[in-house]
Amino acid sequence: MGRIVGFTALRAVGATRAVHGIELLAPTDIDVTPGQAVVLRGPNGAGKSTLLHLLAGAARPTSGQVLLDDVGVDERSPRVRQVLATLLSPIAGYHELTLQDHLVLVDQTWGGARDTCADRVNAMLSRLDIELLRHRFLHEMSSGQRQLADIAMTLIRPSGVLLLDEPEQRLDTERRALLAQVLMEAKRAGAALLVACHDETVTEAIADDVVTLAPVTA
Numbered sequence: 001m002g003r004i005v006g007f008t009a010l011r012a013v014g015a016t017r018a019v020h021g022i023e024l025l026a027p028t029d030i031d032v033t034p035g036q037a038v039v040l041r042g043p044n045g046a047g048k049s050t051l052l053h054l055l056a057g058a059a060r061p062t063s064g065q066v067l068l069d070d071v072g073v074d075e076r077s078p079r080v081r082q083v084l085a086t087l088l089s090p091i092a093g094y095h096e097l098t099l100q101d102h103l104v105l106v107d108q109t110w111g112g113a114r115d116t117c118a119d120r121v122n123a124m125l126s127r128l129d130i131e132l133l134r135h136r137f138l139h140e141m142s143s144g145q146r147q148l149a150d151i152a153m154t155l156i157r158p159s160g161v162l163l164l165d166e167p168e169q170r171l172d173t174e175r176r177a178l179l180a181q182v183l184m185e186a187k188r189a190g191a192a193l194l195v196a197c198h199d200e201t202v203t204e205a206i207a208d209d210v211v212t213l214a215p216v217t218a
């Protein structure tokens, strides 16, 4: 896990989202603080991804507010970018860079000390048990390995809040357990977690709070 960036609270207050007059998310309140994990549950189409995009500042609420330390969240704000690490969709990546290259790129972009970069990259590859993928291109991985690579690229940067949309997807049972352990370590280190998750075991392992969304009915 990258260095922890301090913050006080990330909140949604009565946040809704509508597109072309169609309501995608009913008014929702969420509050997450350092060292706390909130898991979003609910059936397909309930609005979990929509809510995560609002919390990440990638979309604006139609009504209500999303606040990081009492300031409206916008993904272009330097402070928001520094605090929020997101894995909301697959990371595209560079065709000609290996997994190790990607991890170095992310670490150095976020200001990691150059002389210790290799240590952080090695630690991340080791913790997620993907050392064997170090010199692979992203397009040379299985779908579950690719998911672990995306998780590694998300966790290696400094952050205070991890916003993760179904990070368990495509992982086998053993790797889901590993993911839960790694997320618990991030929590203990002081990170907040906001995770949409369909897996009961992962949810039970990490959640301090479970928020269940229901699809908006017309």
Ligand SMILES: Nc1ncnc2c1ncn2[C@@H]1O[C@H](COP(=O)(O)OP(=O)(O)OP(=O)(O)O)[C@@H](O)[C@H]1O
Binding pocket: 019, 024, 042, 043, 044, 045, 046, 047, 048, 049, 050, 051, 196
């Ligand atoms: N850009 C969009 N335009 C119109 N409707 C959308 C758009 N994005 C999502 N929706 C709709 O918003 C609702 C909520 O979708 P969302 O992806 O947030 O659900 P989810 O809970 O994450 O589902 P899943 O468990 O399948 O990932 C769905 O009915 C979906 O069809």
